[in-house]
Amino acid sequence: MSNASDTIILGRIGAPYGVKGWVKINTFTDESTGIFDYSPWLLGPAHKQVTVDQWKSHNNGLVAKLSGVDNRDQAEMIKNLDIAIQASQLPELEEGEFYWRDLVGMQVVNDKGYNLGSVKELFETGANxxxxxxxxxxxxxxxxxxLIPYLMDQVILDIDKASKTIKVDWDPAF
Incomplete structure (x- = not known):
């Protein structure tokens, strides 16, 4: 249905919940219930398209009833599948805002012109x-x-999407 680079993984199907096809939802979104803002979902490597019929909070997690999953056996069959969406479903960003996925692969150059390499990944820490x-x-x-802190206007001086370059104030010896 789609190219893997055109999809974003938002979570994973967990264990069955009950006997009527409900499943636990493991979400990777900042706000856990934010995963339900997107429809349809694409499940697993085949990107089988499903919609959420119902969902609710349960204890400290989330459970959902998906279309076409009507019993525990069917719920067991989709356990551990990734939940993805089309990248085009993400909201448009304001000028100067970026999705992390847009930064991966960009060249990182310091303010003196030294090429530090390319962005492999981004991650959160407690501070930044x-x-x-x-x-x-x-x-x-x-x-x-x-490891370079992603601090706009302090370490990150400029991000140029057209040239796929991030300009930083960073000593190459670090």
């Missing part, structure tokens, strides 16, 4: 978000990876 930058093969400072 961090970019994991894979250093270039011939890095003059012998670095393989760098």
């Amino acid at each position: 978000d961090v970019m994991l930058v894979q250093a270039n093969f011939n890095d003059a400072f012998g670095q393989k990876e760098r």
Whole structure:
């Protein structure tokens, strides 16, 4: 149905809940119930399209009844499948805002023109978000990876989507 790069994984189907086809939902969204803002869902590598008939909070988690899943056996068959959506379902961002997925693969260059490498991934820490930058093969400072704080206007000076470059105030020796 779609290319994997055109989809975003928002969660995973958990264990069956009850006998009427309900399943537990493990969500990767910032706000746990935010996963229900999107429809349809694409399940597993085949991207089988499903809609959520009902959902509710249960204890400290979420459970949902999906279309076409009407008993415990069917719920067991979709257990552990990823829940994805089409990237086009994400809301449009304001100027100067970026989805992390848009930053992965961009070149990171410091304010003196030194190419630090490319963004491998981003992740959250307690204090701030961090970019994991894979250093270039011939890095003059012998670095393989760098952890660079994602702090706009302090460390991150500019993000140019057209040239796929992130300009940073960062010493290449770190």
